[in-house]
Each structure stands twice: as C-alpha cells, then as structure tokens.
Amino acid sequence: MASDKDKERDRPVHHLKPVSGAGGQMTVYDPHVSVPEDDDSIDLREYWRILVKRKWVVFGLLAIMLTATAMGTLLMVPEYRATATVEIKPEGGRILAYEDFESSARGAAGSQQFLTTQYEILRSRSLAEAVVRREGLQDHPELTGEIRQRSVMGEMRELAGMLLAAIRPAVGGEDAEGVSEAAPADPVRSTAGRLRSRIEVQPVRNSNLVQVSVVSFDREFSSRVANAVVREYIEGTMQRRYDAGSEARKFLQTQLDEMRIALERSDRALADFARDAHVSDLAENMEMARAGLRSLSERLDDVRNELVQLSGWRELVQQGQIDHLDPIANSTTIADLQKRLLDANAEYASLSERFLDSYPTVAETLRRIELLRAEIASEKQKIADGILGRFETLRAQEAALERAIAEREERIMALNEQGVQYNILRREFETNQELYDGLLQRMKEIGVAAGIQENNISMIDEARTPAAPFKPVLAKNLAIASMLGLMVGIGFALLLEFLDNTIRRTEDVERLVDRPVLGLVPLVRPRERSSSRRKKSKGTDRSLSHYSAEHPQSSVSEAYRSLRTSLMFATPEGMPKVLLVTSAAQSEGKSTTAANLATVLAQNGSRVLLIDADLRKPALHRDFGKPRSPGLTNCIAQANQTRIVEGPAIHASDVDGLSLMLAGHSTPSPAELLSSSRLGKVLADCKQIFDHVVVDAPPILGLADAVILSRIVDGVILVAASGQTGKESFRVAIRRLNQVQAPVLGVVLNRVDLESPDYAYYSSYYYNYESSQEQLDAPKPDLSKAS
Known part of the structure; x- marks a missing residue:
C-alpha cells in the first residue's frame, strides 16, 4: 500500500492543465511541459539559452x-613611425584661361580634386624611386627583405617557400636552372615598391596640411626617409611647374600658328558659300516656299475630304446599289419623274378596270410609263457615272498635289540645309576668331609673368626620430x-x-507531433547510482530499472510519479489498463521507463504486471535477475490450455505488487507470434488478474512488433531520449503509429539533463523539491545534488 505522502503527491493540483488530445480525448500535460506560443517575435532569452x-x-x-x-603579437618586430607635416595650397591661375572654367565651376570640389592628386603623387612609384636613388637605399636590408615583420602566418609561408624551393630543382630539372639564371629584376624598382608600402599619407582634417609618415624597424631610418620623401616631393613639384611653363610657351606658339591658318581658312569658306548660295535672298525664298506649301496642303486636304465622301458612293455604285446614293435621293429631276410615273400608274390602274391593255388610251398610258421608267433609270445612271468620273478626277488631282508638295518640301529642305551650312561656317569663323584672340592674349601674359609664380608647397615640420615604437600594441x-x-x-x-537534429526539449516534441509530453525523466549520472547496482550491471541503463524502488525520494522517482499522475488523466475513463511503452529506436530508455512506471504504479497500491514483449532483444530478465523462460512466448503457446494465473510464467519481483512476465523462449518469427489471436487472450486474462499491465515493446523503426502490439493495448507511450532521438526518426515513428490508429497517449522525454540551460527552471524545481524532502525525510541520502 502506498503511503499517505504518495497519495497526496498523486492528487491533481493546479499545475496540471487538461487539454484536448487526439480523437477528442482529454490528456494532461506534465507540470514541466510548456505550451508553445504562436509568436513570431525574436525571443532574446532563447538566444541566451543557446549561448x-x-x-x-x-x-x-x-x-x-x-x-x-x-x-x-609577441613574435612581431617593433615598428617606428616618423611624421613630417607639409602644407599644400591650391594652385593659382592656369596658363590657359579657357582651361580653367571646369575648376572654377566646381569650386570646393575642384580644390579637393587637386589635393587628392597631390596625395597620390606622394604615394607614387616615381617619387619612391627618386628617393631610393637620392638616398642610395637600393641595398638597405629593410627594403631588400632581409629584415621583415614576423608573424605566425608569415613563418608558415616562409617554411612553405623553403620547401618549394627545395623541391623545385628536383622536379624542374634543366628548366629550373634556366629560370634561376634569368636576369634579376631592377633593384631600384623592387626597393621602391617596398618603400611605397611603408609611406603613409594622412590629410589633417579641415586644413591644407598633410602628414607624411614612414614606418620602419629602425627609428633613425624612418625619420631620415620621411624628410627625404617630402624634400623630393617639393623639388619635383617645382621642376614640374618649370617644365610645364616651358612646354606651355611652346604649345601656345604652335597653337597660335595653327589657329591663324584655321581662321583664314574659315573666313574664305564663309565668303565663298555666301556668294554661291545667294545668302541675301535666302530668307525671302524660304518664306515664298513655305507659303506655297501651305496653299498646296490646304487644297490637298479639300480633295481628300471630298474623296472620302465619294469613296462610299463609289462602293455603292460598284455594288449596284445606286438607289441608295444621296445625290439620287436628293435629285429634283428624279423626284419629278417619279411623281409623273406615280400619276401614270394611277391613271393606268383607273383605265385597266374598264378597258383592255389594247385599248388605245390604255396602250398610250403604258407606253408613257415605260418611257418614264427609262428616263428615271437614265438619270440615275448619269448621276452614278458622274460620281465615278468625279472620283477619278479627284484621285488624279490628289496625286498631282502630293507630287507638288513633295517638290516644295524638297525645296524647303534644300534652303534649310543652305541655312544650316551657312550658320555652321559662320560659327566656325567666330569660334576661331575668339580662340585666336585668347591665345594671343595668353601668349603676351606668359611673357610678362614668366618666373614670378610662387611655390604653393612647403614643409611645416620636419620628421623627428621617434622615441618609442607605435606597434604592436598587445x-x-x-x-x-x-x-x-x-x-x-x-x-x-x-x-x-x-544543425542539431535531435530532440532535446519539450518544445521540440510539440513542434513535431500533436501529442502532449506526459513527463520528463532526468538524466541519472553514474555518480548517482548505487555501488551495488553498478557492480551488477554491465550496460548503461540496466541498473536504472530499479531506480524508483531504490531511490523513492530522488528526482527520477518523482518524475515517474508525475508520469503516473499524468496517465490518470490521459483519458476520460482514467488511466488505461494496458499500457505499451516503446521508442523510435533502440537504446532510448523504453525498458527503463516501463520498469520504473510499473514500479511507481505498484507503489501506489495497485497490482501491476510488467511484460517483456521485446522478443528480439529482451532485457528485463537480466535487470530483475530472473530466468528468461517460461514467459510470454510460453503463455501465447498455451493460451487455450491454462489460465495465466495458474501458469509458471508469472514471476514475483522485489517490489510489492509488481509481477513480471518475461520474454520466454526465443522464437524465429516474433512478428507472427505477436500477431496471433492468442496474444489477445493472454492480455485479456492479465487485465482480469492485475490492475495495470505495462508492456515493454521493441522499437518501432525497422520492426513490425511494436506496431502490431499497439492495436491490442489501451494506450501507447512513446519514449524519446533527449539529445539522442533524431527528429526525423521520431516523426516517422509517430506516423507509423497513426497509420494503424494506435491510441498514442503522449511522449516521455527521457535522459533530460537538468544541468543544461535547456532545463534551468526544472533543475531549480527539482532541487527545491528534493531539498524539502531532505528536511522531512532526514537522514536519507540526497542523490539529486549532482543534478
């Protein structure tokens, strides 16, 4: 019988939340299970948990x-940096005035472009080569590579280079020797390349000052080279300015001679064209041509409008429907003839009532009717012929007008081309005149201002020898x-x-399946197991089958009692009588869960039978130290001969109220044996004898045994090992159970590491619970401190 404390613990309290399970059944979540929220927001606590x-x-x-x-950093050689300060003022006026319009339009942007150009000159290859030649740095060890910065990657690259150099002669043969005998590179150029990498140019913000620095392993060398770079830059700038003035004078003189010839040529071309094209009458001829074009266009519009009207009448004439023509309908002649025809027809109708057609008066009337009809037809034909004739006349006029307009347009285009050509020649003459005048003026200015232009670059501070290295800074x-x-x-x-594809938390289970998590079973560490069990057991989980019996106050036992409580509310009728415990794959703790669940059910005062239905790899007979046979296979074979309670297949255990039915003799076809109808009779007899029957089934994946057993039990519990069970295998296992409509009650998450951040709250919960139990049940040992 269970103690009052255990009964009080099994009462449903406020932390049990009933929810709707599969098939409308009522299931109960374990108090440790959290319901996932449909929230798309980022949970920073989740990231903190992962970290x-x-x-x-x-x-x-x-x-x-x-x-x-x-x-x-410790391998690096100390480096020194010497800095000189230079002032660079924007340039004065340019030699050619018309070349300065772009910079004037840019304003501040042009000044910035000039300064950027000077910065690049300071970093240029030519300046570095001039410094190398002036200071004689071709053989300086720091610039030849004999002294270099050390680093881990650099040492590794050097080692690789040495190995390649040792291997290449052996592999390359004569070709390698040929390469080695090639002419060496220019030492000045290679040295200048290394010097450029050590020159730093840094503008001073909101000023015309520039700091030119040189980095070196030698403090004296850094200051010396920094000052040499600045001096070479200033002298080079002055030399370029002088050379530019000389070249400008030569250039201006050449351009002035060429422009004089161009000006004379454009003047002659303009005068010849004006004489040949009669430019003085050009405007009058253009106006007359345009007036004639307007008149012809108006006449063409009138003809086309009339043609549009006649084209419809022409189609009616061609179709023989001349009676529908408007001119015929509006003709007074035809209307008069039709009136006379109506009168004649009326007269004939009156005479024909009294006389025969041969009667002279009647005959005369008929002859007059025929004449009127012929005259009407003739009149209509005249109108139709007039329409056709008028249409053809208008077509001819339209073609003639179109030709006249085309000729007039060609005339206008020719006049326009003459006008355009004249304007081009005139603008060319005016442009050449302006350029010639400008060049002449600038040539005179250069002669006056030669040699008086000031230098806009000066050194403000020379570089001094640095007192301490600037890097590395540890x-x-x-x-x-x-x-x-x-x-x-x-x-x-x-x-x-x-990338972790295993089930670790209850949230993982709830995202995969629509079944509740019935309970969490904490991970039992090796130091928490009893020494006697550890000596008897060879496997990892063998001694855990008795854990709830040996450590009733542990967090593991409390977890199984919580599972027992959840099962009491799993269905509206209460706890199912026959429970099947299985897992997706092997070694996930299903046998341990089945044994401990049966133990806590027996501790509650119930008669419980634990059946080992894993006929392929039975384990309960080793866990409980009992013989494997007789067992389940023997009961199935003798199901029609004797009752279960009378047979020797029922074994007693060390736990009061818990009986065992082990696997029995091995069988070559476990699936066929479990699918026989005699197994149902065995379970029916067990339900009559025991209050609860817990069946330890084989894994689901790869075997049909568990799926067969799931159809003949009252409820199925699926065990998943935290951090071991794969999500895909777990999903497949649930799908197989759903395909046979197995009564899946929920999931037990096994081997939960309460020390993991995934279960920080649960670890605190169990710790507080066991601490209170320790105070109530002292001096019992506390096995939960490790968790």
Missing part, C-alpha cells in the same frame, strides 16, 4: 583567438581578437544549435 548551453564552444574559440593573437590586438573571437564563437554556437 549558455554552448558556452564552452564560445570560450574555446575565444581562447584560441586570444592565444593566436598573443603569440603573433592590449589593442587582444581587444580586437576578443571581439572577433566572441563573434565567431557565438556564430559557431548558433550554427551548431541549428
């Missing part, structure tokens, strides 16, 4: 980054490495969490 869970990954990558950075490098290491570590931790 705490993967903290060693983050800290490991951070430590690697910091160690590599510290080693690289603290700065470590700070950068810390940030990079944290970012890489956090990214890698999130990636590992994303």
Whole structure:
C-alpha cells in the first residue's frame, strides 16, 4: 500500500492543465511541459539559452583567438613611425584661361580634386624611386627583405617557400636552372615598391596640411626617409611647374600658328558659300516656299475630304446599289419623274378596270410609263457615272498635289540645309576668331609673368626620430581578437544549435507531433547510482530499472510519479489498463521507463504486471535477475490450455505488487507470434488478474512488433531520449503509429539533463523539491545534488 505522502503527491493540483488530445480525448500535460506560443517575435532569452548551453564552444574559440593573437603579437618586430607635416595650397591661375572654367565651376570640389592628386603623387612609384636613388637605399636590408615583420602566418609561408624551393630543382630539372639564371629584376624598382608600402599619407582634417609618415624597424631610418620623401616631393613639384611653363610657351606658339591658318581658312569658306548660295535672298525664298506649301496642303486636304465622301458612293455604285446614293435621293429631276410615273400608274390602274391593255388610251398610258421608267433609270445612271468620273478626277488631282508638295518640301529642305551650312561656317569663323584672340592674349601674359609664380608647397615640420615604437600594441590586438573571437564563437554556437537534429526539449516534441509530453525523466549520472547496482550491471541503463524502488525520494522517482499522475488523466475513463511503452529506436530508455512506471504504479497500491514483449532483444530478465523462460512466448503457446494465473510464467519481483512476465523462449518469427489471436487472450486474462499491465515493446523503426502490439493495448507511450532521438526518426515513428490508429497517449522525454540551460527552471524545481524532502525525510541520502 502506498503511503499517505504518495497519495497526496498523486492528487491533481493546479499545475496540471487538461487539454484536448487526439480523437477528442482529454490528456494532461506534465507540470514541466510548456505550451508553445504562436509568436513570431525574436525571443532574446532563447538566444541566451543557446549561448549558455554552448558556452564552452564560445570560450574555446575565444581562447584560441586570444592565444593566436598573443603569440603573433609577441613574435612581431617593433615598428617606428616618423611624421613630417607639409602644407599644400591650391594652385593659382592656369596658363590657359579657357582651361580653367571646369575648376572654377566646381569650386570646393575642384580644390579637393587637386589635393587628392597631390596625395597620390606622394604615394607614387616615381617619387619612391627618386628617393631610393637620392638616398642610395637600393641595398638597405629593410627594403631588400632581409629584415621583415614576423608573424605566425608569415613563418608558415616562409617554411612553405623553403620547401618549394627545395623541391623545385628536383622536379624542374634543366628548366629550373634556366629560370634561376634569368636576369634579376631592377633593384631600384623592387626597393621602391617596398618603400611605397611603408609611406603613409594622412590629410589633417579641415586644413591644407598633410602628414607624411614612414614606418620602419629602425627609428633613425624612418625619420631620415620621411624628410627625404617630402624634400623630393617639393623639388619635383617645382621642376614640374618649370617644365610645364616651358612646354606651355611652346604649345601656345604652335597653337597660335595653327589657329591663324584655321581662321583664314574659315573666313574664305564663309565668303565663298555666301556668294554661291545667294545668302541675301535666302530668307525671302524660304518664306515664298513655305507659303506655297501651305496653299498646296490646304487644297490637298479639300480633295481628300471630298474623296472620302465619294469613296462610299463609289462602293455603292460598284455594288449596284445606286438607289441608295444621296445625290439620287436628293435629285429634283428624279423626284419629278417619279411623281409623273406615280400619276401614270394611277391613271393606268383607273383605265385597266374598264378597258383592255389594247385599248388605245390604255396602250398610250403604258407606253408613257415605260418611257418614264427609262428616263428615271437614265438619270440615275448619269448621276452614278458622274460620281465615278468625279472620283477619278479627284484621285488624279490628289496625286498631282502630293507630287507638288513633295517638290516644295524638297525645296524647303534644300534652303534649310543652305541655312544650316551657312550658320555652321559662320560659327566656325567666330569660334576661331575668339580662340585666336585668347591665345594671343595668353601668349603676351606668359611673357610678362614668366618666373614670378610662387611655390604653393612647403614643409611645416620636419620628421623627428621617434622615441618609442607605435606597434604592436598587445592590449589593442587582444581587444580586437576578443571581439572577433566572441563573434565567431557565438556564430559557431548558433550554427551548431541549428544543425542539431535531435530532440532535446519539450518544445521540440510539440513542434513535431500533436501529442502532449506526459513527463520528463532526468538524466541519472553514474555518480548517482548505487555501488551495488553498478557492480551488477554491465550496460548503461540496466541498473536504472530499479531506480524508483531504490531511490523513492530522488528526482527520477518523482518524475515517474508525475508520469503516473499524468496517465490518470490521459483519458476520460482514467488511466488505461494496458499500457505499451516503446521508442523510435533502440537504446532510448523504453525498458527503463516501463520498469520504473510499473514500479511507481505498484507503489501506489495497485497490482501491476510488467511484460517483456521485446522478443528480439529482451532485457528485463537480466535487470530483475530472473530466468528468461517460461514467459510470454510460453503463455501465447498455451493460451487455450491454462489460465495465466495458474501458469509458471508469472514471476514475483522485489517490489510489492509488481509481477513480471518475461520474454520466454526465443522464437524465429516474433512478428507472427505477436500477431496471433492468442496474444489477445493472454492480455485479456492479465487485465482480469492485475490492475495495470505495462508492456515493454521493441522499437518501432525497422520492426513490425511494436506496431502490431499497439492495436491490442489501451494506450501507447512513446519514449524519446533527449539529445539522442533524431527528429526525423521520431516523426516517422509517430506516423507509423497513426497509420494503424494506435491510441498514442503522449511522449516521455527521457535522459533530460537538468544541468543544461535547456532545463534551468526544472533543475531549480527539482532541487527545491528534493531539498524539502531532505528536511522531512532526514537522514536519507540526497542523490539529486549532482543534478
């Protein structure tokens, strides 16, 4: 019989939340199960949980980054930086006035472009080569590569280069020798390339000052080269300015001679064209041509309008429907003839009532009717012929007008071309005149202002020998490495969490299936197991089958009692009598869960039978130290001969109220044996004898046994191992059970690591619970401190 404390613990309290299960049944969530919220917002606590869970990954990558950075920094050679300050003023007026319009229009943008150009000159290859030649730096060890900066990657590259150099002669043979005998590169150019990499140009903000720095491993060398670079830059600028003035004078003189010839040529061309094209009468001829074109266009519009009207009448004539022509309908002649015809027809109708057609008066009337009809037809034909004739006349007029208009348009275009050509020649003459005048004026100005232009570049501060190196800075490098290491570590931790395809939390189960999580079973660490069980058991989970019996006050036992409570409310009728415990794959704790569930049911005062239906890999006979046979297979074979209670297949256990039915003799076809109707009779007899029957079934994937057994039990419990059961295999297992309409009650999440951040709240819950139990049940040992 269970104690009053256990009965009080099994009462449904406020933390049990009834929800609708599959098929409209009422199921109960475990108090540790949280219902997922349909919220698309970002939960920062979820990211914090992942980072705490993967903290060693983050800290490991951070430590690697910091160690590599510290080693690289300590390997580096100290570097010195000497800086000289230069003032660069914007240039004065240009030699050619018309070349200066662009910079004047740009204003500040033009000044910035000039300064940017000077910065690039300071960094240029030609300036570096001039410094190398002037200071004789071709053989300086720092610029020849004999002295270089050390780093971890640099040392590795040097080692690889040495290996390649040793291998290449052996592999290349004669070709390698040919390459080695090639002419060496220009030492000045190669040295200047290394010097350029050490020159730094930094403008001073909101001023015309520029700081020119040289970085070197030798403090004296850095200041010496920095001053040499600035002096070479100033002298080079002055030389370029002088050369530009000389070249400008030569250029202006050449351009002035060419422009004089061009001006004379354009003047002659303009005069010849004006004489040949009668430019004085050009405007009058153009106006007359345009007036004639307007008159012809108006006449053409009138003809086309009349043609549109006649085209419809023409179609009626061609179709023989001349009676529908408007001119015929509106003709007074035809109307008069038709009136006379009506009178004649009326006269004939009156005479024909009294006389025969041969009577002279009647005959005369008939002859007059025929004449009127012929005259009407003749008149209509005349009108139709007149329409056709008029249409053809208008067509001819239209063609003639179109030709006249085309000729007039060609005349106008010719006049326009003459006008355009005249304007081009005139503008060319005027432009040449302006250019010639400008060149002549600038030529005179150069002669006056030669040699008086001031230098706009000067050195403000010479470079001094630096007192201390500026890098490497260990603290700065470590700070950068810390940030990079944290970012890489956090990214890698999130990636590992994303790639993790196993079930770890109740939320994972609820996202995969529409069944509740009935309970969570904490992970039992090796130090929490009793020494006697550890000595007897060879496997990982063998000794755990008795854990609830040996440690009734542990968090594991409390978890199984919570599972028992959830099962009491799993259906409207209460706890199902025959329960099947299975898992998606092997080694997920289904046998341990079945044994401990049967134990806590027996501790509640019920008669419980635990059946080992895993006929392929039975385990309960080893866990409980009982012989495998007789057992379930023997009962199925003798189901029609004796009752279960009378047979030897029922074994007693160390737990009061718990009996065992082990697997029995091995069978070559477990699926056929379990699908026989005699198994149903065995379970029916067990239901009459025991209050609860717990069946330990084989895994679902790859076997048909569990699916067969799920059809003949009252409820199915699916066990999933946290961190081990794959989501896809779990989904497939649920799908197979749903296909046979198995009564799946829910899921038990096994081996839950309460020390993991995934279950920080649950760890605190169990810790507080066991602490209170320790105070009530002292001096019992506390096995939950490890959790």
